[in-house]
Amino acid sequence: MHSGKGRSSTRRPPLLLLLAGTFGAAVAALPLIYLVVQLGRAGGSDVLGAVLRERTLTLALTSLALSVIVAIGCLILGIPMAWALACVRLPAPGLWRVLAALPLAIPSYLMAFAWVSTRPGLSGFWPLVAIMILACTPYVTLPVAAAFRLADRRTADVARTLGRGPLGAFRAATLPQIAPAALAGALLAALYTLSDFGSPGLLRVQTLTWAVYAAFEGGLNRTLAAATAAVLVVLAITLVLIERVVRARAHRDGAPSARIGPIVRTSATYTRITAMVGMAVVAAFGLGVPGAALWRRGLDSRVAGVDWQRLIQSAITTLGVSVGGAVLAVALGLPIAVLAARHRSRVIAIPESITYLSSGVPGLVVGLSLVFFTLNTVPVLYQTSLALCLAYAVIFLPKAIGSARSAIGQVPEALEDVSRSSGRGPVHTAATVTARLSAPGIATGGLLVAVTAMKELPATLMLLPIGANTLATELWRHTTTTAYAAAAPYAIALVVVASIPAYLLSRAELDGTDD
Template sequence: MVTTQPSARKDPGPRPAARLRRAGRIPWTLALPAAVAAAFALLPLVYLCVRALEHGPGYAWDIVTTDRAAELLGHSVALAAVVVTASVVLGISLAWLTTRTNLPWARGWAVLVTLPLAVPSYVAAFAWLSAVPELTGFTGAALSLTLVSFPYVHLPVAAALRRTDPAQEEAARSLGLGPLRTFWRVTLPQLRPAAAGGAVLVALYVLSDFGAVSLMRYDTFTRGIYTSYRSSFDRTPAAALSVVLVVLTVALVAAEARTRGRAGYARTGTGTARPADPTRLGKWTTPALGWCAAVTAAAVAFPLATLGYWLAVGNSATWDPARLTETATTTLGVAAAGAALTTVLAVPIGVIAARHRGRTAHLLEQAAYAGHALPGITVALSLVFFAVRYAHPVYQELPLLVAAYAVLFLPVAVAATRAAVLQAPPVLEDVARSLGRRPWQVLREVTVPLAAPGVAAGAALTFVVCMKELPATLLLRPTGMDTLATRLWTETGTASYAAAAPYAAALILLAAIPSYLLGRHRT
């Protein structure tokens, strides 16, 4: 206690900057670009609401209360419920097998069951549809979406299982509870926060998905919005349906937060949690291996094998290598532009979120995350409406598509930037300020260089998700321009599976390269 006061007196220089961060006052050199980025992210949501109410609340209400809207709502909710339930079962069972049992080659299985995250939903739908053409509608959409989204549950649950102290489970076993009852009454409640968080991500993914449901010809809100936009000159119905989808998404997130409340599970004793003794599977070893193998085969091996088959079947008569090269180059260019704009917009918000406190900093960060609750098709529609009314020269031009990528994926870059800045020692910024550097000079000469590796990693991740984006690209791409995602969607829509396979394979390959580099960087 005695040594803290002298140390505080010895360093008077950095204290004003430290007080500035605690007080929440943000330099205008950061506040101005961050406010522009936040307004940019909120623009689609605000304009979408304005466009939906253009003909009056009564007209919009008549649209959202039709039998068609009710049918789309029922389809979307039913699909989300089934996919979430299946993903929770798959995610929890695989997490438990790979972390709490003596399953042979558990680490290898743990890696394999996360690989479906690299497979876009429309690629999975293409694989199943090309192999089993009659697998359309609800069943095909549910199967495709489940097999690419269950890792969202598996990853947080597996992490929670590794952190959970096994003492409570051992106590329950000593009181006479069997393995199944112990898991149900002790282990599972401790996994509820992690499983609920993953389940919400799965539900959001399903509600915003366009590729899989379109290829499987199953009408949900996203497909209904796209159809309404393409089939009518009146854009209000599409805007009104988009608002309903946004409300449904926000309600889902709010319900999960309310259900979670303040509940938590933590150790109250001293010391650290020790690893759990692996549960011996015994006679259940073979069924457990079969379960892991079946899920991996359906989610990873089957799509890759299907692509290999159609690549072998295809030839110069069914697909054009020159066009494939041109499309891949276009995809890389558009994704790079989207990642660059997104990163530029994310840097000031990420720095503010990491270095400042207060209501303004919180609002700026939350505004940047608004795009996370907006499906790609609703962002695209809002930008279309805005461009037609106020920025017609950029309508169906590349800048509008790049802007959509920035709105959709700004949270990805902000999160990476914030984490990188938090890892940089703030005392170096304080020293620079004490030496007379202005805030913008500190940002350019100290903060950004220190956080550069993390910012670059966020840009690489944004680049990957931009390459895979489908609905916004379909609506906003310039006339005559194709990306790998849109070309795959077009070829699959006409059942040209051999022609579609090269685009799917190229998309997975190009997305795998930066993903691999990201993995190496983080390890």
């Protein structure tokens, strides 16, 4: 007998829910619609010429190589760190969890700023790869640590009894169980790298994102901008589709089983020392160097003077638009999450598929699409905070949907059936049963959107209201002019503001599966 947990209902979804889900998917599809319209306006020969330019192909290969190498590096670094967090009895475990998650609060361009200010003249492809790996590894570490905690260790024990060594048993029994989480994290790292604008700019590596922004800012060739953005989107969507195919195969080959019994952590001295030394080295490069650079530049800024009013206003704006974007993302994504969790069918799955397809669209293209949309349909929204919040919602909508869908799927449908059988209507049941039990997961999705939106740069530069500033844009403005001392207060404030939700996220990800 099914317990009701995780099942998908065969009941027909309410019309209002379908309409709300369709609306959310339509909003998410705006960037794709924008590209189709822009490319349709241009002649086919012009678009083909822009796409097949040697310059465009070179930028595409650079961007793709950067994303793939960073994703592989995050897997190589993140999986051992996740294993250490989940399977090794470490002293002060909370400290190591925070150190593993804290890079989420540091934008990659801030980390690049710290390294460039520490080593003036630092530039090039491989330094950029190293910085992006340090910035993106938590995308792999956090979900894989949770997967390790849920993995069924009986299969590894069986492999050991059959004569396989520790590595052989891990590869045969445990790796297939954590592979879906690892691939999902690697995809996030690859997409983040592909869409990043600030770090390549600071390290003087020209990528597709840089080319799109340059073409847009120049305003002389919108066809080139749209065609280059289309290449960027195709690369991103290709990464999404490849990850989904590989992850589906990993699910079939080794879907994780429910863990039985308490998790057993190793206490071997050599293993504990190795794990602590390795994570300390990663923290030193990913957190220590940026922290020291910010401290040093912060002392310099005391001498140069700090515009406290501008700093406080930027922090308030950052909080306002990021929280607004998170609320909007949850509002747009919740109906889609309910449909995905409770009313699975090929037709009903279309809204969710559209949002995840749109997740491959970088923030730069989202910013371009909303500039186009607001100017041509709702001019009153152009360069307003609402337009920026909408951009955040579109960019990070899959994060809100994923958390909400998982949370709603964990609520047994039997509880909803009992509520309805006692005379409560579907709306009352959804509010008093489903929403109440899934609220923590929904809030986690909103929190993830908020902390990520605080660091978003390209769309913010395009859509920020005239006269307003965020911590990210102020940091970017000062670093592009090499005013490192003036940039330091904004960098420190951004880390402090983003560290709070990042810490809460680390607790949710890593403690949520603890015994």
